[in-house]
Amino acid sequence: xxxxxxxxxxxxxxxxxxxxxxxxxxxxxxxxxxxxxxxxxxxxxxxxxxxxxxxxxxxxxxxxxxxxxxxxxxxxxxxxxxxxxxxxxxxxxxxxxxxxxxxxxxxxxxxxxxxxxxxxxxxxxxxxxxxxxxxxxxxxxxxxxxxxxxxxxxxxxxxxxxxxxxxxxxxxxxxxxxxxxxxxxxxxxxxxxxxxxxxxxxxxxxxxxxxxxxxxxxxxxxxxxxxxxxxxxxxxxxxxxxxxxxxxxxxxxxxxxxxxxxxxxxxxxxxxxxxxxxxxxxxxxxxxxxxxxxxxxxxxxxxxxxxxxxxxxxxxxxxxxxxxxxxxxxxxxxxxxxxxxxxxxxxxxxxxxxxxxxxxxxxxxxxxxxxxxxxxxxxxxxxxxxxxxxxxxxxxxxxxxxxxxxxxxxxxxx
Ligand code: C6P
Numbered sequence: 484x485x486x487x488x489x490x491x492x493x494x495x496x497x498x499x500x501x502x503x504x505x506x507x508x509x510x511x512x513x514x515x516x517x518x519x520x521x522x523x524x525x526x527x528x529x530x531x532x533x534x535x536x537x538x539x540x541x542x543x544x545x546x547x548x549x550x551x552x553x554x555x556x557x558x559x560x561x562x563x564x565x566x567x568x569x570x571x572x573x574x575x576x577x578x579x580x581x582x583x584x585x586x587x588x589x590x591x592x593x594x595x596x597x598x599x600x601x602x603x604x605x606x607x608x609x610x611x612x613x614x615x616x617x618x619x620x621x622x623x624x625x626x627x628x629x630x631x632x633x634x635x636x637x638x639x640x641x642x643x644x645x646x647x648x649x650x651x652x653x654x655x656x657x658x659x660x661x662x663x664x665x666x667x668x669x670x671x672x673x674x675x676x677x678x679x680x681x682x683x684x685x686x687x688x689x690x691x692x693x694x695x696x697x698x699x700x701x702x703x704x705x706x707x708x709x710x711x712x713x714x715x716x717x718x719x720x721x722x723x724x725x726x727x728x729x730x731x732x733x734x735x736x737x738x739x740x741x742x743x744x745x746x747x748x749x750x751x752x753x754x755x756x757x758x759x760x761x762x763x764x765x766x767x768x769x770x771x772x773x774x775x776x777x778x779x780x781x782x783x784x785x786x787x788x789x790x791x792x793x794x795x796x797x798x799x800x801x802x803x804x805x806x807x808x809x810x811x812x813x814x815x816x817x818x819x820x821x822x823x824x825x826x827x828x829x830x831x832x833x834x835x836x837x838x839x840x841x842x843x844x845x846x847x848x849x850x851x852x853x854x855x856x857x858x859x860x861x862x863x864x865x866x867x868x869x870x871x872x873x874x875x876x877x878x879x880x881x882x883x884x885x886x887x888x889x890x891x892x893x894x895x896x897x
Contacts, residue, residue, distance in 0.1 A: 513846030521872030533779035563778025584725035585693035588712035593620035603629035663695035668817025669825030720780035724773035
């Protein structure tokens with residue numbers, strides 16, 4: 484991370500913020516400082532409008548009706564998929580499967596691809612900084628199949644030890660599943676290199692992009708990954724929607740994950756013929772409104788510009804790291820050279836739960852706890868951290884307010 488003395492106003496954050504109704508409120512009588520974007524970002528007006536329009540005008544089911552409303556809903560639902568395809572630079576829309584979020588995307592791969600490709604004695608490689616959603620599905624799969632879960636270790640800065648990864652790889656490796664950006668530390672991992680090395684031993688690579696997609700341009704073809712998981716609610720979209728990118732060749736040979744409804748082409752009591760891609764993996768009535776809202780969210784992010792977001796946030800994060808780093812007794816947790824979105828820390832003498840409560844009383848929303856990444860906490864020997872996580876609508880004043888509020892908390896606990 485570079486040290487910034489000033490964050491250039493390449494983004495008009497004041498104007499952007501005005502488009503997010505939830506950011507306009509007072510919390511405990513103070514203007515809201517929202518620094519919990521890694522848990523869930525806020526929703527801009529165009530996304531809310533897209534949801535309203537569906538409910539007020541187009542509300543009906545998709546792929547089922549010949550009537551006007553169903554046609555409109557289906558067009559919007561599929562057009563949202565196209566926008567996600569373009570956002571990720573996937574080769575075709577059939578490679579984008581709607582899910583409820585990154586967790587469901589990873590479970591889909593573990594249950595469908597994993598169950599058919601993994602056998603006793605095979606290896607699944609994950610990393611030391613995974614979210615529980617990219618640990619537990621593989622643990623369950625390995626237990627079921629008699630396979631081994633291997634873990635790429637990290638150093639104290641929170642950077643993966645790529646040379647250790649090299650020594651874990653072998654012809655037994657079937658899948659490597661790693662996060663692009665750690666939700667607990669903010670580390671940006673070299674996933675392009677990790678994917679290439681996985682391929683060199685004949686394995687496939689899943690990238691958990693939940694914390695990457697909101698902060699930087701993503702090009703799944705350039706990354707060379709086989710699967711990419713993301714969550715809509717972390718990128719200005721509605722809750723309950725996400726996507727799985729999967730290479731067509733892999734999807735073609737994967738068995739259904741769930742069954743019924745939209746994943747069917749024809750059914751008799753003797754035989755069921757599955758639908759084409761990607762519907763084969765979208766059983767039942769999907770999250771129609773949320774998918775349409777997700778399309779609007781992608782449009783919104785494109786309008787702001789992912790390159791601009793990445794550049795602006797890099798400098799804002801450096802400002803925040805300097806600001807918090809100047810507080811006596813504050814220990815940053817996760818000091819990787821390449822970081823995005825997240826600053827985790829602990830403050831001497833104050834439990835994160837107490838700190839979070841005091842900050843909340845001052846209108847500052849952030850997350851305290853293990854961040855669903857308990858192995859990361861175990862590595863650092865802490866039960867919890869305090870985590871400030873940014874979006875493009877945050878600015879320097881947010882970190883100034885956070886630093887002042889931490890000083891107030893220190894006085895209370897002095
Ligand atoms: N992390 C956080 O506060 P879902 O819940 O399916 O949308 O996303 C799961 C997930 C998967 N991978 C990573 C790297 C994540 O950060 C998350 C969600 C939130 O850090 C909620 S626990």
